[in-house]
Amino acid sequence: MNIRDTLERSVDGLRDLLDGKRTVVLTGAGLSTDSGIPDYRGPDSPPRNPMSIQQFLGDPEFRKHYWARNHIGWRFMDGSAPNAGHRALARLERDGKVTGIITQNVDLLHTKAGSRNVIDLHGTYAQVRCLTCNHRVSRHSLSDRLDELNPGFAESVTAATGVEIAPDADAVIEHTAHFRMADCERCGGLLKPDIVYFGESVPRERVAAAYDMVDNSDALLVAGSSLTVMSGLRFVKRATKLGIPIAIVNRGYTRGDDVATVKLHAGCSDVLEGLAAG
DSSP: OOHHHHHHHHHHHHHHHHTTSOEEEEEOGGGTGGGTOOOSSSTTOOOOOOOBHHHHHHOHHHHHHHHHHHHHHHHHHHTOOOOHHHHHHHHHHHTTSEEEEEEOOOSOHHHHHTOOSEEETTEEEEEEEETTTOOEEEHHHHHHHHHHHSTTHHHHHHTSSOOEEETTTEEEOOOOTTOOOOOOTTTOOOEEEEEOOBTOOOOHHHHHHHHHHHHTOSEEEEESOOOOSHHHHHHHHHHHHHTOOEEEEOSSOOTTGGGOSEEEOSOHHHHHHHHHHO
């Protein structure tokens, strides 16, 4: 039996499990790798140290370094397009087979693909929030201000080859000491991308909405998440407690493997495309 036959049989088993069920999908960075956005913990991913909220708040030089990198990286994420996996999930939603998506990703690719009932668990790259007055502005608007403060910076960096992008809209660049940051135009407070960093808690109302989505489902499908952090694993635990069947599609081990009804060691795009085609 060849690899394609094995995959088709695996998709058939997944389809049998989810057939006729209201399915909620929990997605992670592994779903977006086919869109060119790297993940943190995939089997082929280089070692990465995601930024923590403590680093961002506690060190002005680190914060400057971050904003310089983000000023480049967010453009790459903004220009990324949904892949076959995202499009398949949008099609499954339109067909009434998927009732909602809880995503740990900040890339907005589910929304770009046409999915409507999406909870962006960790926020998105497209909004920036003041930590003092809570005023929000678009990342596009802030980018214009940063371009004015740092003329030629983005062009000089992007003209160089080999700029590496991290999963949180951060570009891997080194020379940032001369970069000038922008503060909140309303109160002068610190600005932060409206993304939940490591060490932060997901807003309670967002978690509650995601729990409601799981509670009102008949099945949970995990796609592209290692479930390493509790932020995503909590929904697998919730489904387990409720006796809801769990299917996992991910390359490599996940922390939910021991409770999964079905586990596919495969790429998300091929599996989800096959599921949507059935």
